[in-house]
Amino acid sequence: MSTSDVGREGVRGERPDREARVGKGRHHRGGRRRRGERAMVPDAEFTSYYGRPVLNPPTWKALDIAGYFFLGGLAGAGSVLAAGAQLTGRPATARAMKVSSLAAITGSAAALVHDLGRPARFHHMLRVMKPTSPMSVGSWLLAAYGPAAGAAAVLDATGLFPRLGAAATAGAAALGSAVAAYTAVLAADTAVPAWHEAHRELPFVFVGSAAAAASGMALIASPLGENGPARGAAAFGTALEVASLRLMERRLGMIAEPYKEGRAGRLMRAAGLLSAAGTAASTLLAGRSRAAAALSGTTLLAASACTRFGVFHAGMQSAQDPKYTVLPQRERRATAQQEA
Structure with missing residues (x-):
């Protein structure tokens, strides 16, 4: 019986066709494999040492941070609508949106401070101005x-x-558009895959969602004779949000899976249904009936909240699964090697 040996000069006495098997291939009865069959390689499992995730997910609380995202967008877009209503002679709508924006930004700041743990921490962030830091x-x-x-x-x-x-x-209107969008930049600046990889489209998703929410608030609070611009803004915001989400999912490919699965998937699907229903009702019925305007406005607010919470949970889900971190890194490395 011939044997093989490994020495300093290499392998000696090796026998052909004796390569090691990888994975589990097809076998005949008795455990023998057909001649010429290829070994089957099992699907890769992305694990890390001691079963811990590759990334440490953010310690943010869903109610605080997703609520901070939602209320900040409502406030910022509401200030823009308030300025437009004042310029076009709609005083009741302007006043209602100014009050709602103040209430929303107060709630947003309270949610942020609650997540920080101590109010002094927000004050400490104002000690310096760092333009390269979204925070x-x-x-x-x-x-x-x-x-x-x-x-x-x-x-x-x-x-x-x-x-x-x-x-x-x-001034509030000029700053409001930035308030509605900057939280998307803040999320995308993290290492969380579902947020970071969506840095191109996520600000547009947030702006569209904020416009829909502010329009919903205007439909609830404004008289029938003044809600025309709110109905138009609702259609614009919903269209921008839906189009941005579709582009994002198409570009992200596999990394978009967290937006379709689990709690995040349920929230995003609910957001889509509520946005469609609220926009249709606001377009067709809100100009005729006060009850229909209030109902469509409430639906749009709920849709925007579902979007913000869905995005939040999608990020958390992607941070807990190593494949959403490992596969993009491998693809970027392979691309860099090909270009080198």
């Missing part, structure tokens, strides 16, 4: 937007200093 820019943005939104609402409600109130309204 630093966002902190200063909130610090500037909050007083502007508050002044716009208080001065409109009291009727005091109309010129100062108009300036505060314009």
Whole structure:
């Protein structure tokens, strides 16, 4: 019986066709494999040492941070609608949106501070201004937007200093668009795969969702004669959100799976159904019936909340599964080797 040996010069006495088997192949009865059959390689399982995930998921609480995302978008887009309503002679709508924006940004800031644990931590983020940090820019943005939104609402409600109130309204609207979008940049700046890889489309998803939410609030709070722009904004926001999500899912490929599975998938599907129903009702019925306007507005608010919570949970799910971190890294490395 011939044997093989491994020495400094290499393998000696090796026998042909004696390569090691990899995985489990097809076998005949008795455990013998057909001549010429290829070994079957099992699907790779992405694991890490001690069964721990490759990434440490963020310690953010869903109610705090997803609520912070939702309320911030509602506030920012609401200030834009308030300025538009004031310019086009819709005072009731303008006042209602200013008040709702103040309430929403107050709730958003409270959710953020609650997640931070101590109010002083928000203050500490204002010690420096770091343009390359979305967290630093966002902190200063909130610090500037909050007083502007508050002044716009208080001065409109009291009727005091109309010129100062108009300036505060314009300032809140200018900052509001950034408030509606910057939380997407904040999420995409992390290493969480479902957020980081979606950095191109996620701001548009958030802006569309914020526009739909603010339009829903306007439909609830404004008179029938003044809700025309809100109905148009609802259709625009829903179209922007849906189109951005479709582009994002197509570009991300496998990394888009968390947006379709588990709790995140259920929330995103609910958001799509609610957005379609709310937009259809606002377009067809909200201009005729006060009840239909309130119902469609509530539906749009619920759709926007489902989107924010769905995006949040999709990120958490992707951080817990190593394949969403490992496979993109391998693809980028392979691409770099081919280009080198």
